[in-house]
Amino acid sequence: MKTFKYFLLILILMFSFSNATNNTKPFYYTDDEDYPPLIYRNSNGKPAGILYDIMKEAFHRMNIPLKVDLYPWKRAQKMVKDGISDAMISIITPERLKFTIASDPILLSSEYIFVNKNNPHFKEIMTIKSIKELKPFTIVEAFGAGWTKANLKGCNIIWVPNIENAFEMLIKGRADIYIANGYTARCFIHKKIHSKNKLSEGYKNIVMNHSPIKTVAFRLLINKNSKYINILDKFNKVINQMKMDGTIASIIEKHGFSDLNNLCIKDENETDKK
Incomplete structure (x- = not known):
């Protein structure tokens, strides 16, 4: 029992x-x-x-x-x-x-400056290595970027809804600089170049300054x-x-990287890509 x-x-x-x-x-x-x-x-x-x-x-x-x-x-x-x-x-x-x-x-992850190679200040922007050197330029940023809001006070910042709008501002010459996560931005550019839409050629003009502006x-x-x-x-x-x-x-x-700072190498036709 x-x-x-x-x-x-x-x-x-x-x-x-x-x-x-x-x-x-x-x-x-x-x-x-x-x-x-x-x-x-x-x-x-x-x-x-x-x-x-x-x-x-x-x-x-x-x-x-x-x-x-x-x-x-x-x-x-x-x-x-x-x-x-x-x-x-x-x-x-x-x-x-x-x-x-x-x-x-x-x-x-490192974040880098992206710029249109047709920008009149292209050469100067490509030599930037510190935050203090950003002030003379117009920066585009996506809403919700807390680091930018906290660390780039006094800079001329244009706020847009998302990464696509930010790159369009560069392509159309409405901003000088976009600071973005290296591998996220490069994957996005790669995708847009191969999408064959009206801005595909413009994305080919986007260049990255290889000096990280910050590591987060x-x-x-x-x-x-x-x-x-x-x-x-x-x-x-x-x-x-x-x-x-x-x-x-x-x-x-x-997800297509051999390390955190390499270019996106995944094929755009793979099913896990948005």
Whole structure:
């Protein structure tokens, strides 16, 4: 009889644990819907990209359910700020640290100046190596770029909705400089050149200054009021494991890069491209 009661107790505990696990609210991660190859919607409308694959693997290793939704970048950030979602992945800024706590770096990436080679100041722009040298020029930037807002005060900045609008400003001579993530921008240019639309030839005139204007660390930024705020130490350990065992390097290679600063080499016809 005691054996039966003990067995019954074990069954009840197992059922209770299973039920609690099934009812665990997923960690809700929101991010940019159009920032390939880091994060974007693929041709099937599903989340894809380097950061998405890293998050999937990390949360699988932590045995924590993960929910991912992608939106325009400004909206995705606001959802984290308002506590609707738990976190986003981005760089730290004073404004973001008011409502989030940051993980250790997930990825390091360099950002570069892009310029139209027909710009009358082309030669001068191609010699720029520091932020202070940017002031004489008109800079175009996409809404939601927190680093630009925090670090380029006093510069002449034109704000536009997205990366496509920014490059169009360069092509049409309405701005001098666009500062962008190296591999995201180069993948975008590569895609546009091969799209054969009316601006394809213009994209061939976009040139990159090979001196990085900044190097940034992409981190998981968790809302301070999230119930998952206590997972940061565990997340940091898992990310470090993924770096050490080659998982992150493999994910980067899967998306068409041999390292973080190489040109996009993935064929435009592959199914994982937006």
